[in-house]
Amino acid sequence: MFDLAKKKAFVCDLDGTLFMGAKPIASAVKFVIDGTVSGRFRFFYLTNNTSKCPEEYMAKIAGADIPVTPEQILTPLITLEAYIREKGYKSVYLLASAKVKAHMSERLADAGVSFEYDPERNELIALTYDKELTYAKLADATALWNMRNTPPSPMCPVRTANGTPVDFVATHPDNCCPSERGPIPDVGGMLKFLEATNSMRPSHVFGKPSPTLLAPVLARFAPEEIAVVGDRLYTDKAIADNAGVDFVCVLSGETTRDDLARYKGTPPAIVVDTFDKVDR
Numbered sequence: 001m002f003d004l005a006k007k008k009a010f011v012c013d014l015d016g017t018l019f020m021g022a023k024p025i026a027s028a029v030k031f032v033i034d035g036t037v038s039g040r041f042r043f044f045y046l047t048n049n050t051s052k053c054p055e056e057y058m059a060k061i062a063g064a065d066i067p068v069t070p071e072q073i074l075t076p077l078i079t080l081e082a083y084i085r086e087k088g089y090k091s092v093y094l095l096a097s098a099k100v101k102a103h104m105s106e107r108l109a110d111a112g113v114s115f116e117y118d119p120e121r122n123e124l125i126a127l128t129y130d131k132e133l134t135y136a137k138l139a140d141a142t143a144l145w146n147m148r149n150t151p152p153s154p155m156c157p158v159r160t161a162n163g164t165p166v167d168f169v170a171t172h173p174d175n176c177c178p179s180e181r182g183p184i185p186d187v188g189g190m191l192k193f194l195e196a197t198n199s200m201r202p203s204h205v206f207g208k209p210s211p212t213l214l215a216p217v218l219a220r221f222a223p224e225e226i227a228v229v230g231d232r233l234y235t236d237k238a239i240a241d242n243a244g245v246d247f248v249c250v251l252s253g254e255t256t257r258d259d260l261a262r263y264k265g266t267p268p269a270i271v272v273d274t275f276d277k278v279d280r
């Protein structure tokens with residue numbers, strides 16, 4: 001049973017939960033502002049959307065009059081940065097918008113990481129929600145994989161001198177991004193495009209439902225004090241389940257009551273039309 005009195009921290013999804021595209025969901029946003037200003041709850045903002053930099057999310061949240069600080073923003077770009085550092089990669093073919101590429105270059109400047117396409121040097125292909133994705137980028141990514149990760153064959157006569165297989169990761173698994181015009185392609189769709197071309201598959205997919213992103217919240221609050229709030233069962237509910245915290249399902253985005261009726265897993269702790277309805 002969902003007990004609001006026990007909750008101290010809400011990890012909020014953005015698209016479909018607090019915003020619909022660029023537009024704030026007014027009642028949900030008011031609940032967050034009131035809870036922040038009164039100090040009743042601590043809010044974190046979890047997004048799988050790597051088409052934007054964390055600073056852009058801060059601006060989006062602040063633009064809805066919600067007081068926010070950088071440590072409240074949780075995005076898979078943080079996990080990607082940690083992964084590159086942990087592996088010691090110096091040459092990454094990053095499929096990302098120019099802004100996100102500049103952000104990652106700046107974040108990893110101290111580690112001397114290059115993010116350009118370089119078939120001889122690239123150690124990693126990293127796919128983000130690249131809204132500037134082009135056929136040339138997709139062709140380069142698949143060609144890199146063909147030349148480095150498949151056995152020599154008449155189908156791929158060109159080989160690189162560097163015979164080491166290239167690693168491949170994606171920032172998140174979402175198939176589509178909700179918009180006022182309905183679902184539009186996201187990383188999941190791009191992964192299917194690549195897989196259909198030459199069977200290339202990522203070694204890791206960060207973001208929801210991987211609970212790694214909740215580490216900063218779990219370090220400060222007990223699991224029973226935390227709830228994840230979101231509109232998607234396969235990402236938002238999954239990260240809550242994987243982290244062992246309650247899930248508040250909002251019907252302001254992707255999931256419908258019909259979806260919930262068909263859902264085979266454990267039900268959400270609570271289902272509400274919009275986030276503010278948890279306080280009733």
Ligand SMILES: [Mg+2]
Pocket residue numbers: 013014015016017230231232253
């Ligand atoms: Mg959402």
